[in-house]
Every structure is written in structure tokens, then in C-alpha cells.
Amino acid sequence: xxxxxxxxxxxxxxxxxxxxxxxxxxxxxxxxxxxxxxxxxxxxxxxxxxxxxxxxxxxxxxxxxxxxxxxxxxxxxxxxxxxxxxxxxxxxxxxxxxxxxxxxxxxxxxxxxxxxxxxxxxxxxxxxxxxxxxxxxxxxxxxxxxxxxxxxxxxxxxxxxxxxxxxxxxxxxxxxxxxxxxxxxxxxxxxxxxxxxxxxxxxxxxxxxxxxxxxxxxxxxxxxxxxxxxxxxxxxxxxxxxxxxxxxxxxxxxxxxxxxxxx
Amino acid sequence: xxxxxxxxxxxxxxxxxxxxxxxxxxxxxxxxxxxxxxxxxxxxxxxxxxxxxxxxxxxxxxxxxxxxxxxxxxxxxxxxxxxxxxxxxxxxxxxxxxxxxxxxxxxxxxxxxxxxxxxxxxxxxxxxxxxxxxxxxxxxxxxxxxxxxxxxxxxxxxxxxxxxxxxxxxxxxxxxxxxxxxxxxxxxxxxxxxxxxxxxxxxxxxxxxxxxxxx
Numbered sequence: 001x002x003x004x005x006x007x008x009x010x011x012x013x014x015x016x017x018x019x020x021x022x023x024x025x026x027x028x029x030x031x032x033x034x035x036x037x038x039x040x041x042x043x044x045x046x047x048x049x050x051x052x053x054x055x056x057x058x059x060x061x062x063x064x065x066x067x068x069x070x071x072x073x074x075x076x077x078x079x080x081x082x083x084x085x086x087x088x089x090x091x092x093x094x095x096x097x098x099x100x101x102x103x104x105x106x107x108x109x110x111x112x113x114x115x116x117x118x119x120x121x122x123x124x125x126x127x128x129x130x131x132x133x134x135x136x137x138x139x140x141x142x143x144x145x146x147x148x149x150x151x152x153x154x155x156x157x158x159x160x161x162x163x164x165x166x167x168x169x170x171x172x173x174x175x176x177x178x179x180x181x182x183x184x185x186x187x188x189x190x191x192x193x194x195x196x197x198x199x200x201x202x203x204x205x206x207x208x209x210x211x212x213x214x215x216x217x218x219x220x221x222x223x224x225x226x227x228x229x230x231x232x233x234x235x236x237x238x239x240x241x242x243x244x245x246x247x248x249x250x251x252x253x254x255x256x257x258x259x260x261x262x263x
Numbered sequence: 264x265x266x267x268x269x270x271x272x273x274x275x276x277x278x279x280x281x282x283x284x285x286x287x288x289x290x291x292x293x294x295x296x297x298x299x300x301x302x303x304x305x306x307x308x309x310x311x312x313x314x315x316x317x318x319x320x321x322x323x324x325x326x327x328x329x330x331x332x333x334x335x336x337x338x339x340x341x342x343x344x345x346x347x348x349x350x351x352x353x354x355x356x357x358x359x360x361x362x363x364x365x366x367x368x369x370x371x372x373x374x375x376x377x378x379x380x381x382x383x384x385x386x387x388x389x390x391x392x393x394x395x396x397x398x399x400x401x402x403x404x405x406x407x408x409x410x411x412x413x414x415x416x417x418x419x420x421x422x423x424x425x426x427x428x429x430x431x432x433x434x435x436x437x438x439x440x441x442x443x444x445x446x447x448x449x450x451x452x453x454x455x456x457x458x459x460x461x462x463x464x465x466x467x468x469x470x471x472x473x474x475x476x477x478x
Contacts, residue, residue: 012430016451020426020458023392027418030396034408041405 058236069183070121077117085110120145135171136160136198139178143196146182152194159199167263170240174207174260177236177244181209181256184229189213189254205262212253218246269453271307277460278304284471292342293470299335303328322376326369329377333361333384336420340391343413347398357387382431385424392421412466412473419462423455430455 088107092100131138136158143156185191191213198207221230230246233256237244242260278300285293306328310321337358344350365380395417399406408414430451 013451015429016426019429020422020455023418023421023425026396026421030400030414031408033400034405037405 055239061232073121078114081110081114131171134166135174138175153192154194157197165263173236173240177233180233185211203261205260207258210255215248215250215252215254217250218248268311270456271311273456273460274304274307277464280464281467284467288474326377329365329380336388344395347402361387385428388420388424392417410469410472412470415462415466419459423459427455
């Protein structure tokens with residue numbers, strides 16, 4: 001059966017209409033997909049904003065903790081040394097030359113210690129300055145300071161010693177995490193022995209800090225305010241794309257492991 | 264009205280919009296667009312005069328226009344796709360196919376209307392348009408499509424060539440051979456032209472807006 005010219009014309013018109021509508025629907029689909037893309041981008045921007053605000057918050061927390069460290073150090077070390085110097089100098093009897101000389105020498109020694117502690121403290125505050133010679137040396141200095149100022153037996157396996165790798169943005173965060181962990185050990189752990197192992201393997205830096213202190217219940221401290229400090233440490237590790245694992249048992253010490261993509 | 268032709272009117276309107284919106288544009292692409300539209304208008308005007316006044320055949324004029332059209336539209340895709348992909352040989356391949364088919368057909372039909380070349384060209388441009396939109400969807404960067412000139416310019420090309428493909432193919436195969444005449448059919452081409460030049464005009468306005476914003 002042959003089609004009439006009218007039927008052919010109708011078919012052509014219909015086909016043209018379909019051929020015209022198909023790209024129109026495609027364009028509509030693209031516009032609607034683009035709207036979704038916009039929403040996705042807004043979400044991404046929101047996440048970035050949150051991340052930046054988190055970073056700022058962490059930075060403020062770090063500052064606060066640093067100020068606390070300064071206050072504690074000023075009170076416990078330098079303050080004590082100066083008080084002792086004051087007492088020693090006050091008790092000087094100028095008529096007893098030998099004793100006075102001994103006390104003045106002792107005071108001078110105490111003042112010397114105060115000056116040394118003040119310098120060390122200044123270095124702790126100036127993280128960037130401390131990192132001038134690299135993360136490896138900064139951590140080594142921190143450990144040496146603790147070795148001198150307290151009675152700790154510390155071992156340090158420095159796997160970064162022979163490399164010149166560095167990451168400006170990550171080094172400071174790692175240093176602050178490290179300082180915070182040591183601060184916690186000094187404040188709470190009552191430890192005698194600390195092992196620090198730092199290794200770099202397949203672009204991943206791993207730092208393990210172990211102590212033989214009194215340990216703590218992670219679940220319990222996580223639910224209380226103490227968990228805030230641990231969470232902050234974990235948050236900081238995440239900020240530089242790293243991961244932190246904390247394991248501790250009451251009476252058996254604590255092990256903290258940090259793995260960060262490096263450099 | 265004897266001298267009123269919708270196709271001609273649409274093309275001239277588009278040319279004037281292009282002229283006033285793109286005249287000060289520093290990008291070579293937009294300046295070439297004005298020249299191309301002027302060329303299109305001149306061809307269309309000569310065709311119209313030859314048909315209506317001298318009652319002459321105008322196939323040869325359209326045949327002259329096809330390579331220019333193929334070159335310009337390929338250039339449009341090359342300009343817009345270059346921002347989304349680095350594939351350059353694709354354009355040479357498509358352009359080569361169109362020109363080869365055009366030359367072969369031109370000699371085969373003894374300089375008659377090269378309808379196959381037009382159909383091949385339409386299919387290639389539709390594929391380019393699909394490719395452009397696929398890359399646009401894939402692109403992570405969000406663009407405000409409402410004011411994005413390439414989107415509207417390619418939309419016009421897609422509608423014109425995709426919508427025209429069915430008509431061109433069937434027209435060539437059936438209508439010419441069967442000598443079917445129907446006044447409704449005469450609306451298809453002006454509609455397609457209206458869509459093409461309408462979308463292009465809007466894209467020129469978007470471009471002018473873009474230029475003002477970044478000035």
C-alpha cells in the first residue's frame with residue numbers, strides 16, 4: 001500500500017518535530033544537571049568553609065595551649081628559680097663573706113638556669129623558627145629539652161635524620177602534635193621511659209610515641225572533657241591528611257601512632 | 264508583501280544584533296562571526312533577488328556557501344571545545360570528511376545542489392554538539408548557563424542541524440522524487456533558521472554582558 005502525499009507530508013512534519021524536540025529535551029536535561037552541579041559546588045564551598053573554620057579553631061586552640069605551656073613553664077620553672085634566687089639573695093649576710101659568696105654564686109647559677117629556660121621557652125613558642133633546620137632537628141631539640149629539664153629516659157629513633165625532605169604546612173602541625181603529646185605525658189602520665197620512633201616509608205611518615213606511664217581508659221576519657229584534647233590531636237592529624245591511633249591500658253602506659261603522607 | 268522573506272529578516276536581524284553587541288569585542292572569534300553573518304546575509308539576499316526577480320536557479324550560490332558554512336561552524340566548535348578538551352585532530356577529520364563529500368558530490372551531480380554533503384555536515388555538527396555538551400556535563404567547573412555564550416550558540420547549531428537532518432534527508436529522498444508540494448513544508452526551514460539565529464542573537468547579548476562584567 002503506497003502512502004499519499006498528504007501522509008508523507010504529515011510524516012515529515014512529525015519527524016521534523018521529533019528531531020526538533022529531542023535536542024530541546026537534551027538542553028533541558030543539561031540545564032537541570034547544571035543546577036545540580038551548582039548545588040554540589042555550593043556544598044563543596046560549605047565544606048571548604050567549615051574546614052577553614054575548623055583550621056582556624058584548631059589554630060586558636062594551639063595558640064591557647066602554647067600560652068598554657070608558657071604559663072606553666074613560667075610558674076613551675078622560671079618562677080620557682082627566680083623565687084629561689086630571691087630567697088637566696090635575701091638571706092645573704094654581708095658580714096659572713098664566705099657564705100655570702102657561696103649564696104651569690106648559687107644565685108648566679110639560678111639566674112643562668114632561668115635565662116636558659118627562658119630561651120628554651122622562646123624556642124617552643126617560635127615553632128617556625130624551631131623548624132628552620134627541619135622537622136627532624138626540631139623534634140630532636142624538643143626531646144633534648146625534656147631530657148635536660150626532667151628525669152626521663154628517652155630513646156629517639158630518627159628516621160628523618162638523613163633526608164632533606166620537608167613540608168612547610170605539615171611540619172608545624174606535626175611539631176605541635178608532638179609537643180602536645182609530650183605535654184600530656186609530662187602532665188598526666190607519670191612516666192619514666194619514653195620511646196619515640198620516626199620512620200619514613202613510601203611517602204608516609206610515621207611517628208610512634210610510647211611511654212610506660214599510668215595509662216588511661218580511652219573510652220572513659222573520650223566521654224569526658226579529657227577526650228577533647230585527644231580529639232583535637234586527631235583532628236589536627238586529619239587536617240594534614242594523616243591518621244592517629246591511640247592505645248592505652250591502665251598501669252601499662254600509652255602508645256600514640258601518627259601516620260601522615262609526607263612530604 | 265513581495266519583498267518580505269522570513270529567513271532573510273531573521274538573518275539580517277541576527278547580523279545587526281551581532282554587529283552592535285560584538286563590534287567592540289577584542290576576540291577574533293566574535294569579529295569573524297560578524298563577517299560570517301554578513302556573508303550569510305549577502306548570499307541570502309542575492310539568492311532572494313535571483314529567485315524572485317530573475318527567476319533563476321540558485322543551487323550554485325548555495326554550493327558556494329556550503330564550504331564557508333562548514334569552515335565557520337567547525338571553527339565555532341574548535342573555539343568552544345578547545346576550552347574543554349585538547350583534541351584537535353577531531354576537527355580536521357570532520358572537516359576533511361565534509362569537504363571530500365562536497366567535492367565528490369559537486370562533480371557527481373555536475374555542480375547541482377550538494378544535499379548529501381549538507382546531510383553529512385549536519386550529522387558531524389550534531390555529533391560535535393553532543394560532544395560539547397558531554398564535556399560540559401563532565402566539567403567540574405560550574406558555569407551559569409543562562410549567560411554562557413557557547414551554550415546558546417551551540418544550542419542553536421544543535422537545533423538547526425538536528426532538526427534539519429530529518430527534513431533534509433526525507434526532502435531529498437522523497438519529496439523531490441515524488442514531486443510533493445505542501446505549504447506547511449515551507450515553514451520548517453524558517454523555523455529552524457529562527458531557532459538558530461535566535462539562539463545566536465541571545466548568545467551575542469550574553470557575550471556583550473560578559474564583556475561588560477569583566478571590563
